[in-house]
Amino acid sequence: MTFFKQDATIIGQENPKLDNHHYARDFLFKKIIYMKQMKLLREEIIPLSSKQSLLLYIIIACIFQFVLFFAPTLANQAVAQNNDLLENEVVITDSLINNEVLTKSETMDESIKRAFLPAHTDKEVEVLRTGFYTMTAYNSDPRQTDDTPCITANGFNVCEHGIEDTIAANFLRFGTKVRIPELFGDRVFVVRDRMNQRYTDRVDIWMLDYQDAKKFGVKIAKIEIIE
Known part of the structure; x- marks a missing residue:
C-alpha cells in the first residue's frame, strides 16, 4: 500500500530535473536556430550592403573621372568660342567702321565736286554738215613742211602737244x-594747219611717225563738221 502511494506520488508529480533538462535543450536548440538565422542574415544583408557600397563608389568614381576628363575640354571649347566671337565682333566692327569711313569719304567727295567743280552734262554732238573729201597724212618732217616743222600755220606746236588730233x-x-567716223571713229580733229594753195578740197592729217603717214596713203572718206 505504501509502495503504491510512493509510485503514485512519483508519477503524479512533476520531476524538476527533467523539466530543467528539457528547458536547457529547447533553449540550446533555439539558440542554434537563431545563430544560423543571424549567419544567413549577415551573409545576405551585409554582403549586399558591401555590393551597394562598391557599386556606389564605382558610379561616383566614373562621374568624377568624366567631369575631370571633359572639364578642360569644355573649358577650352568655351574659350575658343569666346575668342571666335571676339574676332568676329572685331572684324564686323572694323568692317562697319571702314564702310562708314568710305561712305563719309564718298559723300565728302561728292560734296566737294558739287561745290567746286562745274556741273558736267553730256552734250549731244551736233553735226553741222558732212562731205566726202580726199585725205592724206603728213608729219613734222622738214621735207614735207617749212623750216618750222613742229609749228602749224596758226602757231600751234604739234610736237609738244604729241596727240594726233591736228589736220x-x-x-x-x-x-x-x-570727225572722220569711217577711219577714226569718235576722235575729234581740230583744223590748225594749211596745205598748199592748190589743194582746195583736201584734208591732211598730222601723224607722229613718218612711216605711219606714208602707210596711210590717199583715202576718200566722209567728214563730219561738228563745230
Missing part, C-alpha cells in the same frame, strides 16, 4: 572741229 585744210577756218 590741215584750206576750206575750213582755224579751230573747226571735225
